Amino acid sequence: MKPAIVYRNIKKNYGSVNAVNGISLSIPQGEFFGLLGPNGAGKSTMINMLGGLASPTSGKISVMGMDVHSNYQEARHLVGIVPQELVFDPFFNVREMLRFQAGYFGKGRENDKWVDEVIDRLDLRDKANTNMRKLSGGMKRRALIAQALVHRPPVIVLDEPTAGVDVELRQKLWGFIKELNKEGHTIVLTTHYLEEAETLCNSVAMLRLGKIVALDTTRNLLKKFSTKNLMLRLNFMSKKELPKSVEKFSYVESDGAFIFQLKKITDISHITEALKKSKIEIIDMQTVDTDLENVFLKLTGAK
Amino acid sequence: MVTLKTQIIGTWTLLKKELLRFWRVVFQTVAAPVISGILYLLIFSHVLDSRLEVYEGVPYAAFLIPGLIMMSLLQNAFSNSSSSLIQAKVMGNIVFLLLTPLSYLQLFFAFIVASIARGIFVGFCIYLIAITYIDLPIEHPWFLFLFAMLGGGLMGAFGIIAGVWCDRFDQMAAFGNFVIMPLSMLSGVFYSIHSLPVSWQGVSQLNPFFYMIDGFRFGFFGQSDVSPYFSLGVVALFFIVLSFITIRMLKSGFKLRN
Numbered sequence: 001m002k003p004a005i006v007y008r009n010i011k012k013n014y015g016s017v018n019a020v021n022g023i024s025l026s027i028p029q030g031e032f033f034g035l036l037g038p039n040g041a042g043k044s045t046m047i048n049m050l051g052g053l054a055s056p057t058s059g060k061i062s063v064m065g066m067d068v069h070s071n072y073q074e075a076r077h078l079v080g081i082v083p084q085e086l087v088f089d090p091f092f093n094v095r096e097m098l099r100f101q102a103g104y105f106g107k108g109r110e111n112d113k114w115v116d117e118v119i120d121r122l123d124l125r126d127k128a129n130t131n132m133r134k135l136s137g138g139m140k141r142r143a144l145i146a147q148a149l150v151h152r153p154p155v156i157v158l159d160e161p162t163a164g165v166d167v168e169l170r171q172k173l174w175g176f177i178k179e180l181n182k183e184g185h186t187i188v189l190t191t192h193y194l195e196e197a198e199t200l201c202n203s204v205a206m207l208r209l210g211k212i213v214a215l216d217t218t219r220n221l222l223k224k225f226s227t228k229n230l231m232l233r234l235n236f237m238s239k240k241e242l243p244k245s246v247e248k249f250s251y252v253e254s255d256g257a258f259i260f261q262l263k264k265i266t267d268i269s270h271i272t273e274a275l276k277k278s279k280i281e282i283i284d285m286q287t288v289d290t291d292l293e294n295v296f297l298k299l300t301g302a303k
Numbered sequence: 304m305v306t307l308k309t310q311i312i313g314t315w316t317l318l319k320k321e322l323l324r325f326w327r328v329v330f331q332t333v334a335a336p337v338i339s340g341i342l343y344l345l346i347f348s349h350v351l352d353s354r355l356e357v358y359e360g361v362p363y364a365a366f367l368i369p370g371l372i373m374m375s376l377l378q379n380a381f382s383n384s385s386s387s388l389i390q391a392k393v394m395g396n397i398v399f400l401l402l403t404p405l406s407y408l409q410l411f412f413a414f415i416v417a418s419i420a421r422g423i424f425v426g427f428c429i430y431l432i433a434i435t436y437i438d439l440p441i442e443h444p445w446f447l448f449l450f451a452m453l454g455g456g457l458m459g460a461f462g463i464i465a466g467v468w469c470d471r472f473d474q475m476a477a478f479g480n481f482v483i484m485p486l487s488m489l490s491g492v493f494y495s496i497h498s499l500p501v502s503w504q505g506v507s508q509l510n511p512f513f514y515m516i517d518g519f520r521f522g523f524f525g526q527s528d529v530s531p532y533f534s535l536g537v538v539a540l541f542f543i544v545l546s547f548i549t550i551r552m553l554k555s556g557f558k559l560r561n
Contacts, residue, residue, distance in 0.1 A: 051398075051401075051402045052401065052402065052560065053401055053402070053560055053561075054560060054561045055556070055560065055561065073305045073404035073406065074304055076402065077304050077305065081402055083398050085395050087395035087396045087398060087399075088394070088396055089391075089394070089396045089399070090394065091327050091328075092320075092323075096323075100319075101399060101403075103312055103315070103316025103317075104316055104317065104399075104400070104403035104405055105313065106306070106308065106309020106313050107309075107312070108312050
């Protein structure tokens, strides 16, 4: 089976700026893939090049074996992209806009049933005949997602789809996207909500300054960078008062608490006993596991 | 997956959308230019009808109508493609078009046909109103058809170039006010170039709008300032050159992709 998306040694320069700097990446079909990175990492440029909104300076990109440059018409049939910005055509209502979008892909009236199904599944039925201008931000976001789906693409790319969306709608959208993935669609997602990527994505690529700094399954990445931490709130605030025997453990202060990095689980008893001996009272205690955000911060150097 | 049928549906969809887009704001896109054209006609014919006879046996009001029809046709054909593109670029919804498999030739065809349709529709409305009180013969209907199609197509292509090139509405307004308006006003809509000093006749003959209007007028009266075949050749040449530039721009993705 051909991979859903292949980036082969892609470089993209905007003048002297290297937005993407030699990325090679293969995303298998059926994957729920996360593209993560701080602003300016090159995520949107990668997506724009996939959709033909920008051309790579060098390298090749293909969607299910179809080159996005030499075979652009076939390649664009295979991919639906949800842009990051809330853009819309102010002249038309939701249903008209979706039918036009399907028509551009050569879908005629026989596709109207699917358009109506997409409208239903994204809870847009009440707004189907409403002009795009009159929709709320959340509704516009749903309509954008619907627009990317009307031609039934096997590969769906979502560029920050939940930016500025309330919690309830975010959950609904993810429910819908998960269903699509279960139905066999390949999903590629960029997001700033790392907990979303951790929950949803099977694999992630982390980008920094146009390069991939990590590429693995989400589980492997978490395992590889896994650390256990002990968070303690004590009856004083200054680290200067910590006993010498405790200071040998690596720790950071955050929001009035001390977070100790544990090398082994028995470190917990060593720390608590040392504090007890020094008559320092523990007000609160928690163990904290590594999440994707920690991995992301470590690898991308973001703060 | 990409078949002739999908390409025809794709092109037809874009054409339909472009037609509906101007129809949704029909007061702005049709009624307003029709009223402007009729006002020009009323004012100029009232002031000059009894004093001027440009062609023998043709009242000035009748002489004026073909020029006004063609001027409105050209301006509206330009407005259709240029405003559609600049709005889509500024609003950002141009991505919905750029992400589709529509080829540069499909985009070109749909935008041009929609431009011609709006131009001809506006021109036809002016014609219908004008003939209610002025007799207007049609000597050569094929010339009317050819000049209307080529003129509308030429200005549709020019509109695409302007829409792609401009990044802001004020740039587009400058295009309209400093290029389209002077060229159309100084093209012989209101006068025959034979009434101008020789040097200005030469300048007028550098204006492609002059040939579109003069040739179109020939279709009505069988009289023109220059040979209608020469005008047809000039207009066809301009249409081909502008189409070539437009297609090259769309193919390269100039100011649209990247």
